Amino acid sequence: VALLNHMVTGFYATGSYPKRMGTAHATLVPYQGFKASDRDVIIAVANDGLWKKLCIGLEWNDLLENEKYKLNINRVKYREELVTILSERFSQMKSEDIIEMLERVGVPCGPIQTIEEVLTHPQVQAREAMVEVNHPNVPNLKVPAFPVKFSETPTSVRYHPPLLGEHTEEVLLEIGYDQESIKQLKSKNII
Known part of the structure; x- marks a missing residue:
């Protein structure tokens, strides 16, 4: 806002x-x-x-x-x-x-800079604004780092962007579905 x-x-x-x-x-x-x-x-x-x-x-x-x-x-x-x-x-x-x-x-x-100019700008490099993450489908994937830098509590990007449906079962379990309900959703190609 x-x-x-x-x-x-x-x-x-x-x-x-x-x-x-x-x-x-x-x-x-x-x-x-x-x-x-x-x-x-x-x-x-x-x-x-x-x-x-x-x-x-x-x-x-x-x-x-x-x-x-x-x-x-x-x-x-x-x-x-x-x-x-x-x-x-x-x-x-x-x-x-x-x-x-x-x-x-x-x-x-x-x-007004291009994306390439922004990403290769010395300040972006110095601030380590982009970081590399392990990804199952994209080698050496670079993603935006956390934008705020803390001297005593450094941040990190711990996970790659999720694949389509990668966490569906985990989320459904968390919100109350049981394994049988999830199995039925899968059998109907809903998930």
């Missing part, structure tokens, strides 16, 4: 379901992914101060001075128009240039 904080709050406040918006944020603009000339980048302008920094950092004085875009409430109102303008401009730039210019002025941003 924490990841959906603004959506949950909006639902309780209005009773209406949030619309699908891809990477965009419903109440902040621009706060989404954009296509640069070489790859996608994510830009998180969470307030009017960051909007000003974005415009200054990219030397987009025309947007900075446009009254329609000074306040986030208006950027949300004119979302489609503004995102179209930003998309066109970002598409003409290299991602590393966008990121460098925005990081210099303190606007949160970064490349």
Whole structure:
């Protein structure tokens, strides 16, 4: 629920379901992914101060001075128009240039990475975010490790992802079925 904080709050406040918006944020603009000339980048302008920094950092004085875009409430109102303008401009730039210019002025941003890039990222490697487990069908299977690292009580992944039906009998016994009932379910191809 924490990841959906603004959506949950909006639902309780209005009773209406949030619309699908891809990477965009419903109440902040621009706060989404954009296509640069070489790859996608994510830009998180969470307030009017960051909007000003974005415009200054990219030397987009025309947007900075446009009254329609000074306040986030208006950027949300004119979302489609503004995102179209930003998309066109970002598409003409290299991602590393966008990121460098925005990081210099303190606007949160970064490349949208592929799964391979994420998995081979030095920080992912250093945090041992992926671990190898024994699996009966997949040699050297790598799975996500427990994400929190405790210095005094280390965690581990003890089991492989279960095979289809691997624990069915065990679960049924645990919830009260006896061996005869399980045998009948098997004979009827229910399990």
